[in-house]
Amino acid sequence: MLSEKSLQRIEELKKRYPSQRPVVLEALWMWQEEHGWVSDEGMKVVGGLLGIPAHEVLGIVTFYTMYNRKPVGKHKIEVCTNVSCMLRNSERILKRIEDSLSIHVGETTPDNQFTLVEAECLGSCGTAPMMQIGDEYYENLDENKVDTILRELK
Amino acid sequence: MEKMLLPDIPDYHKIDVYESHGGYAMLRKALKMKPEEVTDEVKKSNLRGRGGACFPTGLKWTFMPKKNDKPRYLCVNGDESEPGTFKDRQIFEFNPHLMIEGTIIACYAMGIKTAYLYIRGEYNNWIKMVQKAVDDGYAKGYIGENILGSGFSTNLYLYRGAGAYICGEESALMNSLEGDRGYPRVKPPFPAQYGLWGCPTTINNVETISNVPLILKMGWEAYTKIGATKHHGPILIGVSGHVNTPGVFEMPTGVLLTDIIYKYAGGVPGERRIKAIIPGGSSTMIMRGETIEGVTMDADGLKAAGSSVGTGGLIVMDETTDLIKVITRITKFYYHESCGQCTPCREGTGWMFKILKRFENYEAREGDIELLLDVANNIEGNTICALGDAAAWPVQSMIKRFRDEFEKRIVKSSVSMSPALA
Numbered sequence A: 001m002l003s004e005k006s007l008q009r010i011e012e013l014k015k016r017y018p019s020q021r022p023v024v025l026e027a028l029w030m031w032q033e034e035h036g037w038v039s040d041e042g043m044k045v046v047g048g049l050l051g052i053p054a055h056e057v058l059g060i061v062t063f064y065t066m067y068n069r070k071p072v073g074k075h076k077i078e079v080c081t082n083v084s085c086m087l088r089n090s091e092r093i094l095k096r097i098e099d100s101l102s103i104h105v106g107e108t109t110p111d112n113q114f115t116l117v118e119a120e121c122l123g124s125c126g127t128a129p130m131m132q133i134g135d136e137y138y139e140n141l142d143e144n145k146v147d148t149i150l151r152e153l154k
Numbered sequence B: 001m002e003k004m005l006l007p008d009i010p011d012y013h014k015i016d017v018y019e020s021h022g023g024y025a026m027l028r029k030a031l032k033m034k035p036e037e038v039t040d041e042v043k044k045s046n047l048r049g050r051g052g053a054c055f056p057t058g059l060k061w062t063f064m065p066k067k068n069d070k071p072r073y074l075c076v077n078g079d080e081s082e083p084g085t086f087k088d089r090q091i092f093e094f095n096p097h098l099m100i101e102g103t104i105i106a107c108y109a110m111g112i113k114t115a116y117l118y119i120r121g122e123y124n125n126w127i128k129m130v131q132k133a134v135d136d137g138y139a140k141g142y143i144g145e146n147i148l149g150s151g152f153s154t155n156l157y158l159y160r161g162a163g164a165y166i167c168g169e170e171s172a173l174m175n176s177l178e179g180d181r182g183y184p185r186v187k188p189p190f191p192a193q194y195g196l197w198g199c200p201t202t203i204n205n206v207e208t209i210s211n212v213p214l215i216l217k218m219g220w221e222a223y224t225k226i227g228a229t230k231h232h233g234p235i236l237i238g239v240s241g242h243v244n245t246p247g248v249f250e251m252p253t254g255v256l257l258t259d260i261i262y263k264y265a266g267g268v269p270g271e272r273r274i275k276a277i278i279p280g281g282s283s284t285m286i287m288r289g290e291t292i293e294g295v296t297m298d299a300d301g302l303k304a305a306g307s308s309v310g311t312g313g314l315i316v317m318d319e320t321t322d323l324i325k326v327i328t329r330i331t332k333f334y335y336h337e338s339c340g341q342c343t344p345c346r347e348g349t350g351w352m353f354k355i356l357k358r359f360e361n362y363e364a365r366e367g368d369i370e371l372l373l374d375v376a377n378n379i380e381g382n383t384i385c386a387l388g389d390a391a392a393w394p395v396q397s398m399i400k401r402f403r404d405e406f407e408k409r410i411v412k413s414s415v416s417m418s419p420a421l422a
């Protein structure tokens, strides 16, 4: 289920649009925030609240890359490997994280603390290489910085 | 030039600081003008969109139907996902009120009562900053009912995306805002006729909208004196890649590319030679380093040089760069981001990526250059939205301007060569 606070917020958001459907992205965000990922149940609940058939909610969830369709680690690490970051050695950053956590891109550590993924450009090209963990941006990275960040999160 | 989009004033993002430097005075001024007069001012200023296409903003506003009982909408495009682009984020963080003031003025000019600001989902921290600014704007009566006692009312809502480059394309953005998958729509009909929920809609980039108060402040004539002759005003240029001091720089249009690289961005590390640049985000045509001399950062300057301003995201690559790796990575991006509606884009981007992978691995075959070009040419112009073109242009320009890089990697005999042997 969704928290009372989220349910209230959804009611408020409905007033912003001529139909209630546009609230779906925000409602899925709320679900993900509360549960960590968007399960079948989450899609059913959100669809039910907004009158959207379950298969359409699935279509929406799978279209947008930021919704997790599977549980992920407590910290989802997204390393940008697009062109500006690549030119400033994002590959080395990725490698360092893989080595340090003993996982590959796409995997989660056995203790469910970290999931590592590659990201497309995150709008931080001038402070490349960079990664995002949760909402936070970590910029101008080098291997030492990566070590410190991981140590602090562990 | 005095910085106006990102002025060096501490705490400018706070509403009281913004007000104490004359902020929201242009909204006051606009509300005393006739809406047509505001549009006319923007039209005469010749402001051109900063979202990628340099489209004249005032002209776009006049496409909104004059008489129409339907609600009308403004979408401010803050999806900012084109690789190499990181400028709108600076406005969110350091000058959100300029953007808000421009948005409300635009609403007034076009008789719009609801504006949505679409921001990419990854920018959640910046969404919170902008939300704070919007809340303060409401509290001070610059947004909402009966703005500053003028009788004009408009609401401004933030909308958070959820990870999809294509949602920056204006019609995909509208579908996403309607709570759907972000599929681009077939045009015509254009948004001014049939936009959000089938109603008249205008879409403008964050930086474009932020220019509007500046135009009202100095007047259109003074604005047209800034920068290049047919593409004026202050512009945010994001420089990334192989430069000493990358970042977003505000400058007039028409600055020499070499000045941007060497004066603004501190030059190339180790004084290395520039092998190539991409002037305006990953979809603009790549240029050889030796051809950038004398070329200026404005629509005409870059057009003459065979490229375009795009989003103003200048990517610099020095002589050590493996350009095949660059183009393969860029193509992978478009392949990943294709929404899949059109066959040439969905299939073509995948094919290009596969062929480019062969080049990257020194396994390309005879005829692969022609094949790659053929696929790119078949995508260009044959798709619903411009993502197809955006995927084709970098490949076409890379082959045209760096053919030797491709040729080096074609396996002539049946034995494949590693770089060490080549």
Ligand SMILES: Cc1cc2nc3c(=O)[nH]c(=O)nc-3n(C[C@H](O)[C@H](O)[C@H](O)COP(=O)(O)O)c2cc1C
Pocket: B048, B049, B050, B051, B052, B053, B054, B055, B057, B077, B078, B079, B080, B081, B082, B165, B166, B167, B168, B169, B170, B171, B203, B204, B205, B206, B208, B209, B385, B386, B387, B390
């Ligand atoms: C694939 C694709 C992605 C785009 N992404 C953005 C974007 O992130 N931000 C943006 O302002 N415009 C983007 N555009 C351009 C918009 O469609 C639209 O032209 C622009 O927002 C209009 O604003 P302007 O006239 O103020 O430049 C994109 C276009 C395409 C084809």
Ligand code: SF4
Pocket: B166, B183, B184, B337, B338, B339, B340, B341, B342, B343, B345, B346, B383, B384, B385, B386, B387, B388
């Ligand atoms: S060109 Fe590509 S991204 Fe655009 S609508 Fe067609 S398939 Fe989708």
Ligand code: FES
Pocket: A080, A081, A082, A083, A084, A085, A086, A120, A121, A122, A123, A124, A125, A128, A130, B083, B084, B085
């Ligand atoms: S390319 Fe990595 S943030 Fe833009």
